[in-house]
Amino acid sequence: MRSPIRIVFEQRSETPKHLSVLVPLLSVVAALVVGALFLLATGYSPLETYSNMLSDGFTSSRGITDTLGLSTVLICTGISAAFAFQMNLYNIGGEGQLYLGMIGGAWAGLALGNQLPTFVMIPVVLLVGALAGASWILLPAFVRSRLGTSEIVTTLLLTYIAASLVKHFVYSPGSFFVTKNSAFPQGRLVPDSASLSGIGDTSLYPTFFLVILIALVLFWVVKKTEYGYRIQVISDSPRAAHYAGINANRTTMSVMLISGALSGLGGAVLIIGPFGRLDPGIILLGYGYAGIVIAALARNNFSAIIVSGILFAGLRSGGDKLQISTDTPIHIGVMLQGAILLFALGGEAFRRYHIHAVRTERATQ
């Protein structure tokens, strides 16, 4: 009698510490291997491509400041995604909220920039951007908390609508956001009072430190405050939360609005530097979608997001340069992001379960 092999998933009571580090790390390695296979198949040298990518992003001093500069917006969208994901609210429209933040920030800069000094304008631009981002999730948050309508597809559809809005504001004749009498439609630069210059003439802006600070504050809010505790209880057991008298609807609403505001902040950060204007090019960059990967890889831990955000920025800024320096398409970077996330998700099973094969004796009939 043949004894078939059965794969058994045994729930771990405690996750070994080393797996929490090993799984994300191996995910990155596995994704790089898959990427290498595709590169080989299409006639590129994986070693050359990767070393270009990584050395640009992480070794040269210009590369490092580029990486940290880019990580500013990615950490924003990362904490935005994580803040909602931790309560099982899947705001996947961070991309659209980011566009709105950019529109809001550019509007504030253009409308008020000439009247107010820099130290007032910077907070105003960031605040208006965050509010604009929050406004873009208001409808999904409202119908989710009141009617229970899933937020997944609604937030995503609003991203496409936001993209049309950006195009409208840049390409419609006589728009407030564009330069008058310019040969081709282009966003108008905000006044100097509404933008900062990079530290030491690099592409690293002071907003980087603000965003790090916000991530750390959120880390503290989630771990130490009553609000964070409420989020924890609701995500663990909505029923228990209900009996404990926690108003889940209100928490849902506030968590989603904060998540939207954080993506909006990411858009406003780009107005302060390096973009300085509403730029339709943002639609092709996918910073909002990257936030989902960054959050998932950091398993919604806000301090880990700083690390994964910088790591991804390194991959991205190297990838962006690849486009210019070699023939390799930039898209290998996005593909690697997706592959890393896929492997991390698969690896999650090994973290949660003790998986082993057993031989089972099948009863004879």
Added chain:
Amino acid sequence: MNGNIWVLASADSVAIATTLILAALGALFTERAGVLNLGIEGILLTSAISSFLAADSSGSIWLGLIVGSLVGALLAGIHAVLSVVLRANQIVAGLALVIFGTGLANFLGKPAEGKTVTTIIKPLSFGPLSDIPLVGPIVFRQDPITYASVVIAIVSSLYLFRSRPGLELRATGDDPATVDAQGLSVASIRIRYTLFGGLLVGLGGSWLMLAQSAAWHQAATTNGVGWIALALVVFAGWRPMRLIFGAILFGFTLQLPFTLQAEQITFIPSALMQMLPYLATLIALIALSRPSTRNKLGAPKSLGIPFVRDER
């Protein structure tokens, strides 16, 4: 106003509905088995470019359709392994598939940039039938895959509601424990239908490429059709027949911006006009997807929940 263009617009709505029907049917089969695959947009895009490359290098449209469909099943296979075998979070797995698929499609699409498919899938002609005013262009001047998609939807409906395996499929999405108790493998049923769903989505993506788009425009090739298809499944109450009508309705909103532009109706700026399909989908979703309405519509009760046999 020129009446003719509106007839053509209606004909276009039926044509564009092809991708929506196939992609939404793929999602429907997957969800009926209890698996939520949000990766439709990524699968559509990757199968679209695969079909382009296959058709371009072989000169055969049919080979393009086959390769595109198989690539769709392959990507859905990743989702099946993650969500059924490894019990990963299905929502994040689907999103990962969208990101991976988008990157992969753009990576593979580099040689296709600026090229067009040399021969596209052409509409059939039914002689005098095709010349009947109104009905002719709408019903009798479509291409074979468009007719096939409607036939597939009808057959799917019969399969789901009138056959034994269809019953088992629906039961797997509603109450997997009972299916398991019957001695059937929940995992194998879920994997099979996730793969089959991917195959249909892949066919939809290939058709979009080889009949509609004919050129590679990166992510704009699909432009969110995959997400609209997911909403369409809810709109249709997880029923294939209703899906046909929903697809034509959403197809209408998808082509309307272009028709209005062609008619030079410009009281709404064109960039804002392009919001229309997403706005319509959003409104339909909000109106229909309250949990109580969803249940009444017929949402699979174990959708998105991994099955773990209770072995106490």
